[in-house]
Amino acid sequence: MPTTTQTPTKTLKESVADRLRRDIVSGALLPGTIIRDLELAQRYDASTSPVREAVTLLTAEGLIEMPPNRPKQVTHIDRQSAREHVAVFKLLTIAAYEWGAPRVDAKGVKEMRKALELIKRIPHDGDPQAFITAARAYEDVVLRASGNRPLRRMLIQLFSTIERVVVLWRIKGPLRLQGMEAVVQALEAGDPQAAVGHCRDLMDSFQQDVEALAPFL
Template structure:
């Protein structure tokens, strides 16, 4: 692990700051899957004591960002295709439900906000700001979640998104942004019609298409990594 990737953090809430700093490094790819994490090294890099690091690692383990081996060693969790497929399947069901709940009560202000987010997705993608386009897409879905009026459902979906965020770089690279914006437009029009079934179906279809794209990207990355390992073995 390159110590230049991490730095000191302000002493506000050390446990939370350590958690967010580590999660950000994992999601961005600064900490690669399989990288070993040790409390002394992280404490030295963040310039804090080991206690908040230990608590941050425990939280990240609960959320699936890191794994603890039987010998107690901690590693950044691998990008697992089966896990991703399962996460997207659960997300599709729950966000589809949120859309069906939101459809009858969607407001003109909601629709205007979602229209804005779709246009932002297009604009940012055209400018090459794929991460910004992804954030605009999330804001689009946030409108639906809030309008669903179901607080436990909102909590479930946000937890799923958090776990899926580990695959963010592949989500960004693996999708045609024009198609992605068109799928959001389809959801928007289904909500505009006020039809819960259409809203659910459009949302589930979009999420399944996203899953297929990212899984393909993950498979390609795994194949390239395997080829690299084989080439290294041949050279050795």
């Protein structure tokens, strides 16, 4: 088995999509912002073709909406929408842990520990993108271990909307360090069922956060 791996080179569409996704999730592009391909091409120093492809990709993720006979815009979020997305996210995440936690190997546990330690070092008011990147790395260990590709794909698509809820409403969401630490410690101790239980607690707390949100953002 090779000791090093090469990170796949991203296409221009993927690169633009990453930057656009980051700007939407962070709030740099607020809900309701009109999306114009030419302006985005200038913003990201790209041609309009990869921009249009990126916009289509983020539309599928629910970050951009195309109302009939109206310009494309960054999707609005209200409490009902947040509640519905979080309910689905909770169910799928718990399913992923039920399947994946018993199959996370020692390497995977180390990856989760590494991501968690990185999250701990990020200042509370630091770059939200750094939190998001580390949190995705933490969760993806379990998603990969689940062996369920459709489930992993659905959760990855949901991540961006969940991250918007966490960042724009300034709630902890699933990023509760005590709960995340408990998950990793359970896996390090070889107790995947305890890890699933801690995951349930995290998701319950997240759902309670969303229930307490103001009606509109």
